[in-house]
Amino acid sequence: MKDIKISIIGFGDVGQGVVQVLSQKQQTLEKLGVNIKVVAIVDSRSSLVNADGIDLEKAVQVKRDTGIVGKAGSTTAEIIKNTDHDLVVEVTPTDINTGEPGLTNILTAIENGKHVVTSNKGPFARNYAKLMKAAKDHGVILRYEATVGGAMPIINLIQENLAGNTIERIDGILNGTCNYILTRMGEETLDYQHALLEAQELGIAEADPTYDVMGIDAACKLVILANTAYNNNAIFDDVSITGITKITPQALELADKNGYAVRLICEVSEQVLSVAPKLVPKKHPLAVGGTLNIATIHTDLSKMVTISGIGAGSIETASVILSDIIHISTGYLTHTL
Amino acid sequence: MNLELKDIPGQLVLALQPISEIKGNILSVVHHHDERTPRGTIPVHVLFELNKEKLDELIEQLEKNGVLVARVGEKRLHEEMSVMLIGHIVHTDIRDTIDAVDSTGCAEIVDLALSMPGIEQVSSAFMIIHASTKENLMSALDILHKTADEKGLLMIEPIKNAI
Ligand SMILES: NC(=O)c1ccc[n+]([C@@H]2O[C@H](COP(=O)([O-])OP(=O)(O)OC[C@H]3O[C@@H](n4cnc5c(N)ncnc54)[C@H](OP(=O)(O)O)[C@@H]3O)[C@@H](O)[C@H]2O)c1
Numbered sequence: 336m337k338d339i340k341i342s343i344i345g346f347g348d349v350g351q352g353v354v355q356v357l358s359q360k361q362q363t364l365e366k367l368g369v370n371i372k373v374v375a376i377v378d379s380r381s382s383l384v385n386a387d388g389i390d391l392e393k394a395v396q397v398k399r400d401t402g403i404v405g406k407a408g409s410t411t412a413e414i415i416k417n418t419d420h421d422l423v424v425e426v427t428p429t430d431i432n433t434g435e436p437g438l439t440n441i442l443t444a445i446e447n448g449k450h451v452v453t454s455n456k457g458p459f460a461r462n463y464a465k466l467m468k469a470a471k472d473h474g475v476i477l478r479y480e481a482t483v484g485g486a487m488p489i490i491n492l493i494q495e496n497l498a499g500n501t502i503e504r505i506d507g508i509l510n511g512t513c514n515y516i517l518t519r520m521g522e523e524t525l526d527y528q529h530a531l532l533e534a535q536e537l538g539i540a541e542a543d544p545t546y547d548v549m550g551i552d553a554a555c556k557l558v559i560l561a562n563t564a565y566n567n568n569a570i571f572d573d574v575s576i577t578g579i580t581k582i583t584p585q586a587l588e589l590a591d592k593n594g595y596a597v598r599l600i601c602e603v604s605e606q607v608l609s610v611a612p613k614l615v616p617k618k619h620p621l622a623v624g625g626t627l628n629i630a631t632i633h634t635d636l637s638k639m640v641t642i643s644g645i646g647a648g649s650i651e652t653a654s655v656i657l658s659d660i661i662h663i664s665t666g667y668l669t670h671t672l
Numbered sequence: 673m674n675l676e677l678k679d680i681p682g683q684l685v686l687a688l689q690p691i692s693e694i695k696g697n698i699l700s701v702v703h704h705h706d707e708r709t710p711r712g713t714i715p716v717h718v719l720f721e722l723n724k725e726k727l728d729e730l731i732e733q734l735e736k737n738g739v740l741v742a743r744v745g746e747k748r749l750h751e752e753m754s755v756m757l758i759g760h761i762v763h764t765d766i767r768d769t770i771d772a773v774d775s776t777g778c779a780e781i782v783d784l785a786l787s788m789p790g791i792e793q794v795s796s797a798f799m800i801i802h803a804s805t806k807e808n809l810m811s812a813l814d815i816l817h818k819t820a821d822e823k824g825l826l827m828i829e830p831i832k833n834a835i
Contacts, residue, residue: 506831581826585787586758586796590828593754593785593798600831614754614830621831 336368339664340420342375342449344411344440345427346394346404349454349481350376352653353424354391360657369664375418379427381405382414411436415443422663424656425453431546431555431571434458438466445469445477452659454481454652456555460571463562476666478659483556484509484628486651487644488658493563493632500634502564504604507630508621509556511646512540512547513579513599517612518624521587521596527580539626549578550599550610557601557610560630565605577611590614596622601630673720676713676740683739687716690733696722697805713740721750721804723778751809755816757797759825761786766797769819779803779812 343350357364357371364371372388378398383389383405398404415423423444427436437455444451446469458466459482470477480490484507493502508514512534519530531548534540546552554574561569579599590597598621600613615622620641623629628646633639645651677683684703691698702717709715722730731741757769766786774780783800801816803809813829820827 504832577826581758581794583758583794583796585789585794586756586828589785589787589796589798590756595754595830597756597828602832612826612828614756614828616830619831 336365336370337664338370338372339422339660340372340374341422341424341660342377342414342418342420343373343424343426344377344415345425345455346376346378346398347426347428348649349426349652349656350378350424351395351398352649353426353656354395356650356653356657358391364661367661367665369661371660371664374420375414376404377411377414378404381407382409382411384409384414384418386419411440412443415440415449416447420449422450422452422660424660425451425455425458426656427455429455429457429546429552429555431457431460431551434460434462438462441466441477442469445473445475448473448475450475450663451477452481452656452663453477453479454656456482456552456559459559459562460555463559463570464568467562476663478663479559480659481652481655483559484630484642485511485644485646485648486654487628487630487642487646488655489560489630489632489642490563491658492640492642493560497632497634497637497640500636503633503635504602504607505560505564505630505632506621507560507601507603507628508598508623509560509601509628509630509646510547510550510553510599511626511628512544513550513553514623514628514646515539515626516548517579517582517587517597517599520582520584521591522624524584524588526584527582548580550576551578553599553601553610554608557603557608560601561603561608564603567605569608574608574610576609579612582612591617598622673718673741673745674743675716675718675734676709676711676742677716678738679708679712679714683714684716686737687718687734687739690730690737691718691720691722694722694726694730694733696720696726696730711740715742723804723808725777751803751806753801753803753809753813754830755799755801755813756828757799757816757820757825758828759794759820759823761788761795761797761823761825765819765823769816770799772815772819773801773812776808776812776815778805778808 375384381403434457438458516530595614602609629643631641699719704715770781785798788795
């Protein structure tokens with residue numbers, strides 16, 4: 336059994352989800368021969384460090400009761416540098432424009448020889464190539480499955496399962512909020528504002544829905560897919576983006592009468608990077624409803640592979656982070672033992 | 673197109689060359705070797721794609737080559753695509769848009785459904801475009817895109833391979 340020491344930077348929905356799945360999956364992890372020990376947790380105002388392993392249940396309780404997880408006084412960079420650990424889980428909020436604080440956190444981790452697992456898209460929007468190069472130069476692994484498609488393992492699918500294929504195109508629905516709004520507008524002839532309000536009440540859309548409904552969130556995920564599939568240094572600014580705010584229930588009805596649903600579709604190929612509402616034949620696999628995420632990968636050898644899954648949520652996202660941690664840990668074990 | 677060839681060698685080339693020379697795309701050729709028309713000629717059925725305007729030119733060339741054009745089948749448009757426009761569409765605008773596409777001669781809007789809930793409200797149009805070739809379809813889409821941009825309309829295309 337080998338101890339893998341990790342820090343969790345960001346202790347919101349996803350950070351706490353990670354802690355929960357780590358506790359819940361203790362036995363599974365033991366069977367795999369890894370003992371994952373959380374030695375540091377950081378939120379926006381405080382941090383908690385314990386070289387022997389943090390009491391996770393207590394940490395969550397303290398965070399819930401007091402709004403902070405530990406003591407003020409140390410910066411995230413100091414924690415990453417000065418705490419002895421192997422892997423950083425970066426789960427702070429997404430900022431697509433600056434990439435911060437994730438960008439600096441990830442680079443600091445890499446430069447200090449730590450592997451990184453993240454669900455934060457922001458750092459990749461304009462710096463995918465830089466981050467990957469830094470990881471390579473420092474001999475560490477950077478995994479980011481949770482940044483795209485929630486629980487749907489599309490990055491792994493492209494990088495590992497479809498290795499050797501040439502990817503001709505990827506079409507996908509990568510924003511559950513937009514899909515929910517479009518589905519509801521179509522089903523109930525709700526106008527956009529009403530469907531958005533409903534989504535907000537259900538916690539599916541955020542108070543500020545701009546990133547989602549303008550197609551910005553989807554575009555950022557698309558950039559990550561493009562880089563993963565083509566290594567093409569694509570950045571956010573290369574994507575042509577149209578959101579869903581102009582769509583009306585009458586338009587959806589008209590499309591429906593003609594056999595189509597309207598969905599916010601991401602299209603990725605070597606020539607095209609676009610996020611736009613598209614007509615999807617109702618019987619097409621991409622015509623999914625609700626908050627589901629789905630993608631069809633068109634390849635030369637495997638032809639069409641379609642994958643779908645729950646696009647967001649604390650535990651779902653944490654599950655993918657766990658899988659990335661296990662991937663690194665088990666590889667790390669064979670490597671170092 | 674049904675053609676009739678003289679029963680001497682080299683006639684098929686004389687029939688097919690003019691089609692490819694004016695950039696027609698030959699889809700199939702059925703050559704009835706062992707049949708004869710009452711005139712003693714050999715019937716050939718050729719299926720191809722061509723800009724409609726070039727048809728007269730082609731027939732002229734074929735006849736120059738001594739090939740008899742027996743029947744020109746009705747024009748068949750092969751590419752089809754559905755497109756939607758959303759915004760402040762007015763009847764006159766949509767007429768202009770349709771005319772702009774139709775006037776290219778190689779694509780046409782064959783079906784149009786409008787939803788206009790009220791004067792001040794956003795309306796939508798669902799249209800089906802036919803074109804003889806992919807290129808023609810793409811130029812029709814370009815025209816639509818331009819119009820949509822000019823008028824601030826949202827244009828929604830189908831996803832690829834699902835047209
Ligand atoms: N939620 C999902 O379903 C989902 C799915 C896929 C990807 N993601 C991505 O995962 C990341 C985390 O999402 P979330 O839902 O967990 O967000 P969240 O609930 O808002 O949590 C963010 C956490 O980061 C902390 N934080 C903010 N600024 C920080 C800083 N400068 N240094 C250290 N910590 C800082 C916050 O601290 P405080 O607690 O003190 O405010 C909070 O604990 C985001 O990038 C998001 O886009 C989320």
